[in-house]
Amino acid sequence: MKIVLIAEYRDGQMLSGYTELLGFAETMGAETVMFVAGSDAVLPAYDGKLYLADAAVCGEYNPDLHKQMILDVVAKEQPDMVAFCHSSYGWDLAPRVAFGMKAAQVSEVVEVKDGAMVAPACNSKLRRTVTCKTGQTVVTLQAGAFAPVEGGGTPEVEKIAVDGQGRVVFEGYEEAEAGGVDLSKAEVIVSAGRGIGKPENVAMISALAKALGGEYGASRPVVDSEWVEHNRQVGTTGQTVAPKLYLACGISGAIQHLAGMKKSEFVVAVNTDKDAPIGEVADVLIVADLLQFVPALTEKVQAL
Amino acid sequence: MNILVCIKQVPDMESKFKVAANGTWYDNQDLAWRMNEYDEYAVEQAVQLKEQVKDADLTVLCIGSDKVKETMKKALAMGCDRGAHIDDADSWAKEPFEIAGIISEYAKDKSFDVIFTGMQSQDRGSGQVGVLVAEMLGIASVSTIVDFAFDDGTIKAKRELEGGIKANVTVQVPALVTCQLGLNTPRYPTLPNIMKAKKKELLTIPVADVLKVDARMETSAMYFPEKKGGGLVLEGEAGDLADKLISILKEKTSVLK
Numbered sequence: 001m002k003i004v005l006i007a008e009y010r011d012g013q014m015l016s017g018y019t020e021l022l023g024f025a026e027t028m029g030a031e032t033v034m035f036v037a038g039s040d041a042v043l044p045a046y047d048g049k050l051y052l053a054d055a056a057v058c059g060e061y062n063p064d065l066h067k068q069m070i071l072d073v074v075a076k077e078q079p080d081m082v083a084f085c086h087s088s089y090g091w092d093l094a095p096r097v098a099f100g101m102k103a104a105q106v107s108e109v110v111e112v113k114d115g116a117m118v119a120p121a122c123n124s125k126l127r128r129t130v131t132c133k134t135g136q137t138v139v140t141l142q143a144g145a146f147a148p149v150e151g152g153g154t155p156e157v158e159k160i161a162v163d164g165q166g167r168v169v170f171e172g173y174e175e176a177e178a179g180g181v182d183l184s185k186a187e188v189i190v191s192a193g194r195g196i197g198k199p200e201n202v203a204m205i206s207a208l209a210k211a212l213g214g215e216y217g218a219s220r221p222v223v224d225s226e227w228v229e230h231n232r233q234v235g236t237t238g239q240t241v242a243p244k245l246y247l248a249c250g251i252s253g254a255i256q257h258l259a260g261m262k263k264s265e266f267v268v269a270v271n272t273d274k275d276a277p278i279g280e281v282a283d284v285l286i287v288a289d290l291l292q293f294v295p296a297l298t299e300k301v302q303a304l
Numbered sequence: 305m306n307i308l309v310c311i312k313q314v315p316d317m318e319s320k321f322k323v324a325a326n327g328t329w330y331d332n333q334d335l336a337w338r339m340n341e342y343d344e345y346a347v348e349q350a351v352q353l354k355e356q357v358k359d360a361d362l363t364v365l366c367i368g369s370d371k372v373k374e375t376m377k378k379a380l381a382m383g384c385d386r387g388a389h390i391d392d393a394d395s396w397a398k399e400p401f402e403i404a405g406i407i408s409e410y411a412k413d414k415s416f417d418v419i420f421t422g423m424q425s426q427d428r429g430s431g432q433v434g435v436l437v438a439e440m441l442g443i444a445s446v447s448t449i450v451d452f453a454f455d456d457g458t459i460k461a462k463r464e465l466e467g468g469i470k471a472n473v474t475v476q477v478p479a480l481v482t483c484q485l486g487l488n489t490p491r492y493p494t495l496p497n498i499m500k501a502k503k504k505e506l507l508t509i510p511v512a513d514v515l516k517v518d519a520r521m522e523t524s525a526m527y528f529p530e531k532k533g534g535g536l537v538l539e540g541e542a543g544d545l546a547d548k549l550i551s552i553l554k555e556k557t558s559v560l561k
C-alpha cells in the first residue's frame with residue numbers, strides 16, 4: 001500500500017501534524033511520499049520523497065493550485081490513498097482532491113479497524129465504520145487520533161510548480177486577539193459549556209476558578225454566544241491547554257473541545273448526562289445539576 | 305441576484321441516541337429534530353445578503369422525507385423566498401458525494417450567484433458536501449467562514465484556521481461558502497414572518513429526478529464507542545459530591561494543598 005501524505009506549512013513554519021500522518025501510515029504498514037506547499041528553508045523531518053511546492057510562489061492558501069499539484073503527484077505516484085490532517089487546510093482541500101481523483105473520502109478518521117476506517121458521528125456520541133467502493137481513497141485524520149511518529153532524516157526533495165492564479169485570493173493572516181488571559185499557563189482551568197444555560201452563570205464558573213487558584217475557560221458555543229471572550233476558548237480553534245486540573249462544567253465534549261484539553265493531567269466533568277462524550281475522558285464524572293454543585297464546591301473550597 | 309442556501313434537518317445532539325435495527329445508522333424514532341446548527345448561520349447570512357442587495361431571490365433547499373418541511377418552514381420564516389424540497393425518505397443513508405450530486409444537479413441550470421451551506425452536519429460530520437457541490441458546478445468555494453462581506457461581485461471572507469488565526473480571502477461570484485459557528489447571530493423568526501412563510505412556495509422534487517451519481521462509500525456499521533472505563537462516576541446530593549471531589553483532588557492532584 002502506498003499513501004501520499006499532505007503536510008502543512010503556515011506562515012514560515014511546518015505544522016507538526018505530519019508526524020501524525022506518519023503514525024497513521026505506520027498503522028497501515030504503508031509506503032509513503034509526502035507533499036507540502038512550503039519552503040526549502042524549513043523541511044519536515046522525513047526520510048523519504050518530498051514533493052515541495054514553493055508557498056511564496058503558489059500561495060500558502062490557494063485551494064485551486066494546491067489541488068492541482070496534489071493531483072499531479074497522485075498521477076505520478078498512483079497511490080492507494082491520500083491522507084490529510086482534519087484541519088482547516090485538510091478539510092478544505094481533501095474534497096477537492098477526492099473529486100479530482102474520483103475517489104471516496106472519509107473525513108475525521110479516528111481509528112482503523114480490520115482495515116476499515118472509523119469516523120465519529122453525532123458529536124462523537126457514536127462511531128461508524130466506513131467501506132469505500134473506489135480503488136483510491138482520500139482520508140482526513142482527526143488530530144490526536146494517531147500517535148505521532150518522528151520521521152527523522154532529511155527528505156529527498158523534488159520541487160514542483162503549477163501555473164495559474166487560483167480563484168480564491170489569499171489576502172493575509174489575522175492573528176488571534178492579543179492580550180487577555182493565557183490559559184496555556186494555567187494550572188487549574190474551570191470551563192463553562194452550553195450547559196451553564198445563561199450568561200449570568202459565567203460568574204459562578206469564574207468564582208470556582210478563583211477559589212481553586214486558576215482561570216476560567218469556555219467551549220465554543222459559549223464564546224459564539226459572546227458570554228465569554230474568545231481568548232478563553234479551549235479547543236481546536238481556541239487554545240490548547242495542559243493544566244493539572246481541568247474542570248468541565250456543562251460541556252458535552254465535542255471532538256474539537258476534547259482536542260484542546262486532552263493534555264490535562266486530571267479531568268473532572270460536571271454534567272447531567274451520564275453518556276456525554278466528556279465522560280470518556282474524565283477521571284471523575286459528577287452527574288449533577290451544575291447550578292447546585294458548582295456553588296457548593298466553591299463554598300467548600302473557599303472554606304479549606 | 306440568485307442565492308441558494310442548503311440546509312439539513314438533524315436530531316438534537318442532546319438526544320439519547322440508539323443504533324437502528326439495521327446496525328448502520330442511528331434509530332430515527334423518538335428524536336427531536338431541528339435545523340443543523342451550522343446551517344442556521346448559513347441561512348442568516350443568505351438572508352442578510354438578500355437584504356443588502358435588495359433585488360435578490362433566495363431559495364432554501366433541503367433533502368429528506370416530508371418531515372424536513374418543518375425545518376424548511378423555519379428557514380422561510382427567517383427570510384428565504386422559496387423552498388426546494390428534494391423528497392427522499394432514504395436521505396439518511398446517502399453519503400456526501402450523493403448529497404452533493406443531488407444539490408448540484410438541482411442547481412446546475414439555475415445560475416446561482418452565491419451558494420451557502422453549513423461547514424458540516426452535526427450528525428454525519430463529513431464536512432464535504434459544500435466543497436463538493438462547488439467542484440461539481442465548477443465554481444469557487446471557501447470553507448469555514450466566520451466573516452462574510454459582499455460588494456460589487458466580490459466576496460470578502462475570513463476563514464477560521466486553528467488557534468484563533470484567521471485567513472482573509474476574496475473570491476468573485478459565482479461562489480459557494482461553507483459557514484462556521486459564530487459567523488453571525490441567527491435571527492428568531494417573528495410570528496408575522498412565520499405566518500407569511502406558510503404562503504411561500506415549497507416545491508417538492510422526487511429525488512429520482514436529481515440523483516444522477518452513484519455512492520462511493522457506505523457506512524457499514526454504527527455503534528457506541530467502547531467505554532474506556534477507569535473514570536469514576538459520582539451521583540448524589542451536591543454538598544456530598546463536593547466533599548467527595550475535594551478528597552479526590554487532595555489525593556490525586558496537587559492543586560488543593
